[in-house]
Amino acid sequence: MRSQFQSSKLVTALLLGLTVVAGWAQSDFQGAMHPVPFNEAPIEYEKQKSSGPISRLEARIASGETKLKYDPVLGWLPALLEELGVSHKSQMLVFSKTSLQRSYISPRNPRALYFNDEMYIGWIPGAPVMEISEVDPLLGTVFYDLDNLDRDRPRFKQNTQCLNCHSSARSMGVPGHVLRSIGTDEAGEPDQMTAASEVNHRTPLADRWAGWYVTGSAGEQTHRGNCAGPDAVAAKERNRTSLDDLVNLEGYLRKDSDMVAMLVHDHQTHMHNFITRLNFETRIMMHRYGHIRYLRHQVDAFLRYLTFAEETELAGPVVGTSGFAEEFADRGPKDSTGRSLRDLDLKSRLFQYPCSYVIYTPSFDAIPEVMREHVLERLHAILSGEDDTEAYQRISPRAKEAALEILRETKKNLPDYWRVTSN
Numbered sequence: 001m002r003s004q005f006q007s008s009k010l011v012t013a014l015l016l017g018l019t020v021v022a023g024w025a026q027s028d029f030q031g032a033m034h035p036v037p038f039n040e041a042p043i044e045y046e047k048q049k050s051s052g053p054i055s056r057l058e059a060r061i062a063s064g065e066t067k068l069k070y071d072p073v074l075g076w077l078p079a080l081l082e083e084l085g086v087s088h089k090s091q092m093l094v095f096s097k098t099s100l101q102r103s104y105i106s107p108r109n110p111r112a113l114y115f116n117d118e119m120y121i122g123w124i125p126g127a128p129v130m131e132i133s134e135v136d137p138l139l140g141t142v143f144y145d146l147d148n149l150d151r152d153r154p155r156f157k158q159n160t161q162c163l164n165c166h167s168s169a170r171s172m173g174v175p176g177h178v179l180r181s182i183g184t185d186e187a188g189e190p191d192q193m194t195a196a197s198e199v200n201h202r203t204p205l206a207d208r209w210a211g212w213y214v215t216g217s218a219g220e221q222t223h224r225g226n227c228a229g230p231d232a233v234a235a236k237e238r239n240r241t242s243l244d245d246l247v248n249l250e251g252y253l254r255k256d257s258d259m260v261a262m263l264v265h266d267h268q269t270h271m272h273n274f275i276t277r278l279n280f281e282t283r284i285m286m287h288r289y290g291h292i293r294y295l296r297h298q299v300d301a302f303l304r305y306l307t308f309a310e311e312t313e314l315a316g317p318v319v320g321t322s323g324f325a326e327e328f329a330d331r332g333p334k335d336s337t338g339r340s341l342r343d344l345d346l347k348s349r350l351f352q353y354p355c356s357y358v359i360y361t362p363s364f365d366a367i368p369e370v371m372r373e374h375v376l377e378r379l380h381a382i383l384s385g386e387d388d389t390e391a392y393q394r395i396s397p398r399a400k401e402a403a404l405e406i407l408r409e410t411k412k413n414l415p416d417y418w419r420v421t422s423n
């Protein structure tokens with residue numbers, strides 16, 4: 001399989017000027033991060049029309065059902081967040097110059113990002129456009145820009161230029177999210193001499209958040225946030241509750257860059273890429289061979305991520321500043337005893353139960369049936385303890401059982417064998 005993609009991988013790498021980081025993400029799809037040919041059949045990414053939240057919002061605007069209000073300082077941002085159900089408490093601030101609008105980003109004027117289960121929204125004070133991505137169940141991530149100088153009405157433009165950065169090995173070879181921790185100089189310019197880390201829930205805290213601001217506390221644990229320039233590991237910057245002295249906060253909705261929101265975002269972006277990749281690879285395999293037997297390792301890696309089997313351990317309590325944690329946990333769905341896959345732990349791990357809430361999203365349900373059924377069967381075996389391979393021994397039997405019980409009550413359309421208790 002690899003050789004078929006060797007040349008496109010090389011060309012893409014050259015075109016994008018990417019450096020392949022040795023040994024990176026070996027455990028994701030066994031290192032097979034080659035670009036998936038997503039513009040060919042059966043995916044044909046650029047030929048399809050998205051059916052995600054932005055298209056639905058455009059239809060509501062066109063029919064007069066909704067009208068967005070333009071704010072003199074924040075443009076379309078507040079109305080857009082409200083309309084799409086994205087909480088301002090999810091605000092995270094990133095100051096590394098890593099965007100299409102890099103010249104507007106600096107440590108004094110960072111980019112703000114907001115997200116919910118399906119949407120990611122980027123805002124830079126003073127920049128002409130907002131950068132938006134949505135999760136489409138069939139297409140993976142779809143990118144838009146929104147002209148923020150045009151006050152008449154919000155015009156969303158699908159933008160394939162974004163794929164230059166958002167579809168490479170760094171986004172698992174599919175249109176998706178890139179997330180890095182990269183040291184910068186005082187102006188926010190990425191410093192190629194310092195190590196960059198790809199960030200997901202496996203990344204140790206000590207390697208995370210270079211190039212980002214972070215508010216909250218992680219106790220004695222170190223991270224790389226809040227510092228630019230040579231002293232980027234200064235311990236005093238670790239547990240900040242205010243960014244007043246660093247950022248010109250006037251052009252933002254809030255004053256914080258919540259640590260818990262960051263942890264959840266770090267998990268979620270990679271989970272979305274994983275789902276897109278599994279969806280695309282399944283469709284391609286079915287199209288070419290009519291079966292999914294060659295995807296065994298991909299499924300293994302997917303399940304390890306879905307169940308947090310390899311997540312980095314927290315060495316002590318993590319607390320945010322915006323109230324994101326409480327709001328996020330409260331969104332449910334909850335079972336009859338009030339438990340939810342969104343219940344955060346934040347002491348030794350991110351969540352209390354070993355299955356990602358992203359399992360409730362339309363994208364998970366849009367994984368082709370042949371693969372979805374297979375994944376659910378394997379997940380059932382893991383959570384019921386029947387699959388006792390080493391990868392899952394780290395997760396406590398009680399936590400597995402709880403996740404199984406929660407899913408049984410809250411996840412729709414589970415196969416019948418999920419309903420029957422084993423004892």
Ligand code: HEC
Pocket residue numbers: 094096098099100113120121122130131132133143144145159161162163164165166176177178179180211269
């Ligand atoms: C020069 C490379 C580059 C280009 C081009 C680019 N981005 Fe990004 N984008 C990034 C990086 C890197 C991140 C991760 C956060 C960071 O480090 O700034 C990111 C993050 C994002 C996020 C936050 C969610 C996520 O994926 O982590 C959104 C939304 C986003 N970009 C939208 C866009 C849109 C829309 C376009 C096109 C108009 C675009 N980007 C073009 C590099 C780029």
